[in-house]
Amino acid sequence: MGTAKQSQNRKKFTREYKVKEIQRSITKKTRLRKEYLKALKDEGYTVPEKEPRTGVKDSVRKIKEARATEGKKKLDEKKEIKRQRKKLQRDELNERRNDELERIRVSKEKFQMREDRKKRMTQRTRSGQPLMGPKIEDLLDKIKTDDTYTS
Structure with missing residues (x-):
């Protein structure tokens, strides 16, 4: 535990102790001031x-008001910046979402085209022979789209 002096020394570092000390010093100063003024009056x-220190107080008040208005302006600017940033993030998110949807749509279209082509290429007659018409049309389409054959 410790001695009484040590425990009292520990109390000096608590918040309550400091509050009491400040209150004591304030009351002491006011009491001394009252006694001084009373002694002056008696003599x-x-x-x-x-x-009234209006000049100093007014200037301080004006400075505080100016800072407050500057603070409000800065807050308004910060809010505007936040708003713009949120809007940009929203726009970017929508753009990414649209790009993703477009990519998915294109991949589905390509897949569907491949499936249709596969069906055409694997058609057979009643006797089980492959149909040559779709295969020839496919080759002609490839030739038409290829740059080496068109000039």
């Missing part, structure tokens, strides 16, 4: 009045 001196 016949004039008690100094509180001078």
Whole structure:
């Protein structure tokens, strides 16, 4: 555990202790000020009045207001930037989604074309012989689309 002095020393570092110390110092300062003003009055001196420091307070107030308006402007700018960033992200997401859908559609079309071509190429007669018409048409289509045969 420790000695009484050590436990009291530990208490000095707590929040409650610091709050009490601050309150004690404030009350002490106000008490001393009151006693000083009372002594001045008893001795016949004039008690100094509180001078309104409007110039300093006004300038401080103006500075605070200016900072507040700047802060609001900065906040508005930040909000606008966030809004734009969100819009860009949304647009990019939609664009990626559309690209993906387009890619899927194209792949389905190609697959369907291959299936149709396969069906045409594997057609047979009643006796089981392969039909030559679709095969010849396929070869002609290949020749028409190939760049080496067209000039």
